[in-house]
Amino acid sequence: MASSPDVLVIGGGIVGAASAYHLARRGASVTLVEAEQLAYGATGRNLGYIWIHTRRPGPELELVMHLRRELEELPGVFDDDFDLRTEGGLIYAHTEAQLATLAEFVEQRQADGVDMRLIDGDEARSMAPILPGSVIGASYCPLDAQMDSSRYVRGFADAAARAGATIIEHAPVPRWGWGNSAPYVPQPWEADQTVRKSSE
Numbered sequence: 001m002a003s004s005p006d007v008l009v010i011g012g013g014i015v016g017a018a019s020a021y022h023l024a025r026r027g028a029s030v031t032l033v034e035a036e037q038l039a040y041g042a043t044g045r046n047l048g049y050i051w052i053h054t055r056r057p058g059p060e061l062e063l064v065m066h067l068r069r070e071l072e073e074l075p076g077v078f079d080d081d082f083d084l085r086t087e088g089g090l091i092y093a094h095t096e097a098q099l100a101t102l103a104e105f106v107e108q109r110q111a112d113g114v115d116m117r118l119i120d121g122d123e124a125r126s127m128a129p130i131l132p133g134s135v136i137g138a139s140y141c142p143l144d145a146q147m148d149s150s151r152y153v154r155g156f157a158d159a160a161a162r163a164g165a166t167i168i169e170h171a172p173v174p175r176w177g178w179g180n181s182a183p184y185v186p187q188p189w190e191a192d193q194t195v196r197k198s199s200e
């Protein structure tokens with residue numbers, strides 16, 4: 001482990017784990033410290049949607065499209081899969097008024113450059129058999145995806161470790177002072193903390 005890494009990443013959620021991976025891959029010496037275990041925070045507690053359907057045009061849409069393209073390459077980077085599902089997503093309508101709103105929405109999304117179309121109830125049910133007969137149509141975005149976000153974080157952390165990063169779990173970094181804006185104080189790590197794979 002580098003005693004004085006180029007970068008100390010505090011927190012092993014998706015932001016920390018992906019940052020550690022991309023920095024280590026570019027040659028930085030990186031140590032990531034996580035207070036509990038990887039994906040303990042918000043990342044490990046969500047449903048893992050990569051939801052393109054409703055992303056606003058501009059930086060938000062550009063960012064999620066970048067991620068969506070990267071997702072196709074990650075199974076080759078990670079050792080384990082992260083249950084990536086790429087069947088797309090639906091927002092469905094039960095009434096003619098809802099369907100008219102969805103039709104307008106789809107038209108706008110297509111103008112924004114998003115791959116989306118309006119489908120009828122039968123097609124929606126063929127994609128999602130759980131939908132009831134009362135569904136008369138849906139907007140469908142084939143790019144929407146879903147994954148197991150805890151395994152996604154672990155995939156990034158393992159790939160970061162293979163690129164030379166040190167990943168330490170169960171190592172809370174204390175703050176110097178009070179309040180959320182107080183800076184963190186790096187400290188030496190103790191022997192009983194979990195140190196994951198490292199090339200050093």
Ligand SMILES: Cc1cc2nc3c(=O)[nH]c(=O)nc-3n(C[C@H](O)[C@H](O)[C@H](O)COP(=O)(O)OP(=O)(O)OC[C@H]3O[C@@H](n4cnc5c(N)ncnc54)[C@H](O)[C@@H]3O)c2cc1C
Binds near residue numbers: 015016035038040
């Ligand atoms: C209920 C819910 C559902 C969501 N659904 C989705 C979704 O479907 N799709 C989507 O894209 N986004 C979703 N989000 C948003 C997404 O989960 C977050 O934007 C994202 O996980 C934030 O990642 P993060 O790495 O910044 O934070 P976190 O995942 O919270 O990671 C921060 C980590 O830092 C650690 N830490 C904190 N303090 C210290 C310290 N002092 N020392 C060491 N470690 C520390 C924590 O233990 C934690 O593991 C959802 C969020 C919530 C709450």
